[in-house]
Amino acid sequence: MGTGYLLANILTDIKPVLDKLFLVTGTDFTCYRPNTIRRRINRRVAATGSSSLQSYANNLDSLPGEYNLLLSSLTIKYTMFFRDPWVYSILESYLKKIIGPARSAPVTIWSAACSTGEEAYSLAALLYSLTGAGHPGARVAGTDIDPEAIKYASYGSYAKVMPSSIPQTPWSKYFIDRPNAIEPWQILRHMVEFMPMDLLSKSAPFLLANIFPGGCDVIFCRNVLIYMNREAQARVLSLCADMLRPNGLLVLGTGETVPRPSALALEMINSKARIFRKITKREALPCSADLLSKSSSYWGSAL
Numbered sequence: 001m002g003t004g005y006l007l008a009n010i011l012t013d014i015k016p017v018l019d020k021l022f023l024v025t026g027t028d029f030t031c032y033r034p035n036t037i038r039r040r041i042n043r044r045v046a047a048t049g050s051s052s053l054q055s056y057a058n059n060l061d062s063l064p065g066e067y068n069l070l071l072s073s074l075t076i077k078y079t080m081f082f083r084d085p086w087v088y089s090i091l092e093s094y095l096k097k098i099i100g101p102a103r104s105a106p107v108t109i110w111s112a113a114c115s116t117g118e119e120a121y122s123l124a125a126l127l128y129s130l131t132g133a134g135h136p137g138a139r140v141a142g143t144d145i146d147p148e149a150i151k152y153a154s155y156g157s158y159a160k161v162m163p164s165s166i167p168q169t170p171w172s173k174y175f176i177d178r179p180n181a182i183e184p185w186q187i188l189r190h191m192v193e194f195m196p197m198d199l200l201s202k203s204a205p206f207l208l209a210n211i212f213p214g215g216c217d218v219i220f221c222r223n224v225l226i227y228m229n230r231e232a233q234a235r236v237l238s239l240c241a242d243m244l245r246p247n248g249l250l251v252l253g254t255g256e257t258v259p260r261p262s263a264l265a266l267e268m269i270n271s272k273a274r275i276f277r278k279i280t281k282r283e284a285l286p287c288s289a290d291l292l293s294k295s296s297s298y299w300g301s302a303l
């Protein structure tokens with residue numbers, strides 16, 4: 001019995017919903033952990049007063065705004081400013097080397113699944129502290145699959161009820177404590193741009209080549225791979241590796257890894273902080289089957 005058959009069975013009940021969502025939004029959630037996805041679809045079933053999953057699927061087209069709400073509710077957006085502050089301290093020491101004493105070339109950072117933007121602004125604060133005002137091309141781009149999260153991030157004002165109380169770091173001074181919200185300095189807001197993007201879409205490499213014509217110095221792709229199956233993880237990691245400049249850094253979440261770094265021309269330089277450096281050449285052309293057979297499984301425990 002192949003895994004395709006098993007997967008089809010696991011997804012049978014939610015597949016009509018996922019198929020419709022794919023047709024309308026182009027986002028394929030069949031490569032996410034089925035249990036999480038099912039739980040969250042069931043929340044939408046209840047929220048819309050639908051009598052069953054099947055009736056929800058049948059009525060999706062006529063429920064106003066439901067595709068957007070569904071898309072938004074399927075992803076977990078937990079985040080915070082300077083999440084794992086020690087990772088930022090370690091990154092700072094590497095970034096200093098990348099930027100060097102007199103680097104005038106652009107310094108670019110991509111926050112690849114930035115949720116509501118706290119990560120992107122934190123990275124902008126770190127970058128600003130190293131490059132100062134007026135550095136040409138010190139830029140951070142934040143992308144996320146959820147357009148609502150991106151809208152919130154672009155607005156750049158964080159109500160205190162959110163899990164956004166800022167851990168004290170050397171960079172927390174770049175945030176203003178307003179009566180009802182925390183806001184990044186204006187200069188950070190000028191350094192950061194946000195846009196919606198699905199890391200698994202076919203258009204992602206083209207969009208990124210447009211945003212970062214010279215590639216990225218640092219990619220933060222933290223706490224998103226854990227929700228995907230191994231094939232999707234391999235695609236996202238390959239995309240990140242392709243977008244890095246030589247010596248550029250890929251930073252993953254503390255529960256995430258690259259199964260075979262050398263196949264993507266990466267080497268792990270800090271195992272605790274999950275930081276990988278781009279080396280010049282790939283060991284071999286990436287072959288997803290090879291990556292899959294050697295990777296550790298996040299997927300097994302999800303089923």
Ligand SMILES: C[S@@+](CC[C@H](N)C(=O)[O-])C[C@H]1O[C@@H](n2cnc3c(N)ncnc32)[C@H](O)[C@@H]1O
Binds near residue numbers: 113200222
């Ligand atoms: C748990 S948050 C992580 C936020 C931040 N990186 C952090 O570590 O705090 C996961 C984010 O990944 C986003 N996401 C999930 N699948 C995605 C995809 N295919 N493309 C882009 N973003 C995705 C979700 O919308 C969510 O905002």
